[in-house]
Amino acid sequence: MHTEYVSVKHGLLALLEQRPMYGYQLRQEFESSTGSTWPLNVGQVYTTLARLERDGLVVPANGEDDSQRLYRLTEDGRSEVRGWFATPLRHESPRRDELAIKLALAVRTPGVDVRAVIQTQRTATVRTLQEYTRVRESAVDDLSWLLVADSLIFTAEAEIRWLDHCETRLARAQRSSSSPTTTPVSAPNQVVKQ
Amino acid sequence: MALSASFRAALRIARRDAWRNKGRSLLVIALIGLPVLVLSAVDVGWRTYQLSPAQRLTREIGAADLAVRSAGSATDAVQQTPQGWLDHSVGYATAPSTDHASEIPEPASDEAALRTMLPAGSRVISYIERESLTIRTKDGVEYAPLVGFDYADPIAKGKVKQLSGRAPRTADEIAITSKLSTRTGFKVGDTLTTYDKKSSYTVVGIVDSIYGRRDSGAYVIPSAVEGVSPGQRTWLVDTPGPFTWQQVLQLNKIGFVAISRQAYLHPPPKSQVPYYSLAPNSGGNTVSTSAVATITLVAGMALLEVVLLAGPAFAVSARRQRRDLALMAATGGRPGHLRNVVLANGVVLGLAAGVIGAVLGTGITGAAMGLFGGLIGQIPGPFDIRPLELGGVALVSLLTAVLAALVPARAAAKTDVVAALAGRRGQAAIKRRVPIIGTAVILIGILVALAGGSATRSINLLLAGIVITEFGLIICTPTLITLLAKLGRWLPFAPRLALRDATRNRSSAAPAVAAVMASVIGAIAIAIIATSQTDLDRRSYEPAMATNAAWVNDDYYGPGTPAADATDDAAVTSALRTALDTTSVSPVYRLGEPACLYDPTPSGPCSSANVSLEDPTATSRGELTGTRYRNSIFNNVVVDGGSAVSTLFGTPEPAAEAALRAGKVVVSDSAQLKNGMLTFWILTSTWDPTQPNAASGDPVKEMTVPAVAVDDGFAAAQAILPPALARSIAGEPVLEGWVAGLARRPTTKERQAVNKALVDIAPELQVRTEDGFRTSSEWALFALVGAAGLIALGAAAIATMLANVDGRADLVTLGAIGASPRTRRVVSMGRAGVIAGIGCVIGTAAGFVPAIAWIKRQALPGSSSGVISSDGFSATSQPSPLPPQLHLVVPWPVIALAAVGIPLIAMLFAGLFTRSRLPSERRPE
C-alpha cells in the first residue's frame, strides 16, 4: 500500500536521523518505538532501504563488500525527514469503516437488534481498550511508545463514544413516533452475555 | 429618595434569597425582631397606661365638678396650681402670711365654711381616708386602709368599680377590695370585726379601686368613720355650672385646695396662677446626665449584642451567595454592587423584623392588657397606639440588621472573583495589623477602666473603659480563633473539626463568639462586684443579738409603767415557750433608774447613775480601741445573775455564769481586762425637774472590780454586771425584756402566733429575732449568670446551626467513610463547645477587668463615709472602729458555671437537638 510505504519510509529515515544503522537494527528500533503495532518483515525493510538509496536519501556508510550494510542519511534524506515532521497528515478520503457500514445496514435490516449489536461491539472495544491500557502500562518508561499506545487508546475510546452516541440516537429515534424505523424494539435481556 | 436601579436589583436579590432560605431568615427576624417586639409592647403599654388629663381627672374626682381638700393647718391661705394635688411634682404651697394676713377672711376648714363658697344648688359628698382598719382574721390580724365614701353616689362615678354585691348603705355595712378579700377570705355576707372588737361590719360588696387591683382597702359610708381629722377628708362637689379658676382662688384664701374640672382641663394662663410666682421652679425634674449615659450604654450594648448575634446569619448568607456575587462581578458589577447585595439582605430582613416585631408587640400588649390589665398598679386607659413611635422602634431593627450585615457586606465587596467562580472556599487571611489594633484597643480599654476606677473616679470613664475593652476583644476574636485552631492538631477529631471550621468560617464564628463574650463579661463583672459587696455586707453586718435569739420588750416597759410585774414575766415566758421552739427564756435587767424620772409631778431633784467602760475624763486617746461591741439591741451594760448570760451570747457560757454568780463582772472584750480586773467609771447625773435650767456637772467615780471575758464570737453587751454590784451602783435593776434562745428560725406562722400571744398580754410588746446575716444575692447571681448563659446559649446555638448547615457536605463525606451516625451529634457538640467555650472563657477572664476597677474605685480612701482621720480623735464616747473595706471576692461557683458550665450546657443542647443520622444515608421507605 502506498501510504504504508510512506510511513515506513519516513519511519526509517527518522530512525537513521539518530545514527547510522544496519537493516536489522532498523527493524528492531522501528518495532520497539511503535510498540510492535506495525510489525515489519526484513524484506520490507530492505526493499524500502533500496528505494531510499535509489532516491538518494540514504547511502551505505561502510564498504560494499561487507555482508551487512550500514546506512546513513544524506542531506536530502535529512531535509526529507524534517519536511515530514513539519507537514500535517492529510486524510484524503474517508476510511471505509466496516463498523459504520455494519450499523447502517443493521438499522435497515429487519429482525436485527441494533442495541445488541452496539453493546457487543462496545464490550469488545472496551476489552481492546483494557488490553491497550495494560500494554501501555507495561512500558511506561518509553515516551514514544506511550504516544503510540495513547493513539490506539484514544481511537478505541472514540469508537466507544461513537457507539454510545449511536445508542442514544437510536433510543431517541425509537421514542419519537414520527420516525419510520424498521428496527425492532428488543428487550435488553435478549442480549447474549459473552 | 429614589432608589438607584442597582440597589433595587440588590433588594430584589435579597428578597428572593430571604424567601429561599426561610429557616435562616426566620432566625434573623426572630433575633432582630425580639427587641423590637419588646420595645413596641412597652411603648404601647406605656402609652396606654399614660392617661389623658380627662382620664386622670375622672380617677381622682369621679364625675364631680370640683374636689376640695383642706390644706391642713387651716390658718393661712394657700396657693396652688390648676392641677391641685393631682399631678405629681406640682403641688400647692401655703402662702406667706405676713402682709395680707388682716385681709384674709377667717380661715375655715369645715364643710360649713366650704358650702358658703359654693354656688347655690351644689351638692357635696365626702371622701374620707383613714389610716387603717385593723381586722381580725382567722389567723390573726390584717390591716387595710379604710375609706369613708359613698361611691354609689352619681358624683363618685368612676372612682370605684363594683365587682360583686353592692355599696354599703348603713354604718354597719362595708365593701372590701378584691385584694383584701383574697387576703382575709372574707366574702359578701361575712361579718368583719375590728381587732379591738369595737366595731363589726357586714361585707356587702367586693370592689376594685380604679387605681388597681393590688390595693387593699375597705369602703364604708362616710358617717361610719369616726374621728376624722381635716386632712383626711376630701369633698367632691357637683356644681350647677363650671367651677372657675377664680372661684378656686377664692377657696384658696380660706385654706382649701381644689381641683376644678374646668381649671384642670382648661388651665388658666400662668399669669393668673399666683403659685408660679411663689415657686417658679416647681415641676420639671431633670434626669441626670450619668443616668442618660448609663441608659444609652445599656441600650447600646443590647444593640451591639443583637448585631453580634445576627451577624453570623448574614455572614453565612453572604458566603452562600459567593458564587452569585462572583457572577455579578464577572458580568460587570462593581465592588459596591456586591456590597449592596449583602447589605440589602440586612435591609429586607431588618424591615421584616421591624414590622413583624412591632405588630406582634402591639398585639401581645393588647392581649395582656385585656387579661392582666389592672394587676400592675393601676387600671390602664384605652388602648393607645402611636404609629410614629412604633415606626421609630421598627427603624431601630432596620439599623441593627444593616449594622449586622455591614461586615459581611464589606467582605463581599472584596470577593476574590476567580476563587469564587472556581468554587474554592478560600478566605482572606486576617491582616496583620488587625490583632495589633485589637490588642492596643484592649490595653487602652483596660487603662481607661482602671483610670476610671482610681484616678478620677469617674463612673463614665469606667464604663467607657469596659466598652473599649469589649470592642478590642471583638476585634481580636478572629485572630484568637485562628490561633486556637492551630492547637487543633493535638485534639480529637470532633473538637479539631469544630475549631478548624470556626477558623474557616470566621465571619460567622467570630461575631457569635463575641456575642457570648460580651454577655459573659457583663455577668461576671456584676457577679464579682456583687459577691464582693455581699462579703463586705457580711463583714459589716452587726447582729443585734446572738443568732437565732428572740428579744421581747417594749419601749415604755420600765419601772414607771404598771405592766412590769411578775405576772407579765410568767405570761411572756410561757407565751414564748408555747409559740416558739425555744431552748431557754430569761428576763434581762438593766441598771436601776430612779422612780422620780417617770414621776409626772416631780417634787425635787433625783439622780441616776450610768456606767462607762471608757474614761470620760480623758480628752483624747492615743489610739482607738476598736471594740466588737457595736449596736447590740441591749444596753451597753446589762444586769444578770447568771441565768441569761448564755442566752445573750448564744452559746453555753458556764464560766461566765459561774463568774456572775460569784459576783464578778463579765465583759465581751478581753482587751478591757488587766490582770483579771476591769476598771470602769460611774457617771452620776443629777436632775432637778423643778429647776430645769440649773446646771449640773456629771460626777465621775472610777471603780475596779474582778471580771472575766467571754471573748468568742458575738458580743452581746459591753459588760454584764452581777445584780449585787448593780444594786450598789444604781439601786434595784429594772426589767428590760426577755431573751429567748431558739432552736431554729421561727416560721411565719410561729411569728404570727407569738405576736398574737404577746399582743394579748400587752399591746405594745414586740418580738424581734436575730436571723443572722442573710442574703438573697447568691441566687440573684446565678440568675444573672443564667441570663448571660441564655444569651451565650443562643449565640452558640445560632452559630452551631449555621455551621451545621454549612458543614452538611462534610457530613456526607463523613458518612461515606464510615463515621457512625453519632458522629453528627459529636461534631455538632464540638461546634457548640468551641463557640461557647472560647466566648465564655475569654469573657470570664475579661469580666475581671471592670470588677477589679470598680472594687478599686470603692476601696479608695474618702470614697466611703465614716473613715476617721488619722489622729483618731473622735468626740463621741463610743469609738468608731474602721469600717470594713471592699475586697475582691471571687464567686468561684459562678465563675465555674460561666467558664465551664455554660459551654457544657451548650454542648448538651447541641447534642440533644442534633439528629443522630448522617445525610448520606438512605434507606428504602
Next chain:
Amino acid sequence: MTTTSLAVQPVLNHPVLELRGVSRVHGHGDAVVTALDNVSLNVAAGEFVAVMGPSGSGKSTLLTIAGGLDSPTSGDVVVSNVRLGGLTRTNLAAVRRRSIGYVFQNLNLIPSLTAAENVMLPRELDGVPTRRARREAVAILAEIGLEALADRFPDDMSGGQQQRVAIARAIVGDRKLILADEPTGALDSVTGEEVLRLLRARCDAGAAAILVTHDARHAGWADRVVFLRDGKLVDETAPLDSPETLLVAEV
C-alpha cells in the same frame, strides 16, 4: 509506579464484595423508579471492576448499596463475608470504617482538615488514638508519594492531589474494598490517569475496587468492565489474556 504488576492476582478466595440479586426501587405506586434490577456481581480481592453505563443507569445506586449507604429493596450485599442487610446504622458505619473506602468525584475531603487529618479520619473514628492514626496516615501518604502534602489543606491542593489523598483515605487501615464514583470527573486526562494508576496499583497490591464511570478510557484500567443499562447488568468484558499474548492477539 514500578510496582505495577500486570498479572491478575490468582487469589481465588471468597470475594470481597458480593451482590446477590440486588434490586432497589424508589417511590411508590405510579412513581416507582427501579434504580437497580436484580443485579449480581462479585468482586474478588485484587480485582478492579469498572461499571459503565449511561446516566441514570443505576451506577451510583450500585455503589451506595455496595457501601452500605443505601439498602437494597431485595437481595443481599456481602462485604468481606459480612451480610449488610439487618445491620444497624451504627454497625453499617463500622463496616464502612473498617472494610470500605469511598472516593467521590467531589465533596471528597473535609476542607477544614489537613490531608493527613483527612486520611486518618476513618482510623480515628474507629477509636485508634490520634497519634497512631496520624502516623498511619503519613505512612500511607508516603507510600503513594504524597508525604509533602500531609499538612496542606484541601483548598491548597490540586484536584488530582485531592483525589489521591482521598484514595489514601480509602485504603488506610488495610481496607480491602475501594468504591470510586467518577473519581476523575473533574480532572484533566493526564491527572486522571495518575489517579487511576494509583487505584490500579492498590488493586495489584491486593485491594478490590469498583470504579463507576462513563469514560471508556478509565474503564480501560479495569480487569473487568460490566455494563449497566436501566438498572440491569447487560454485559461484561471477557477476562483478559496474559499480557504476553496481547500482541499476538492484536496481530
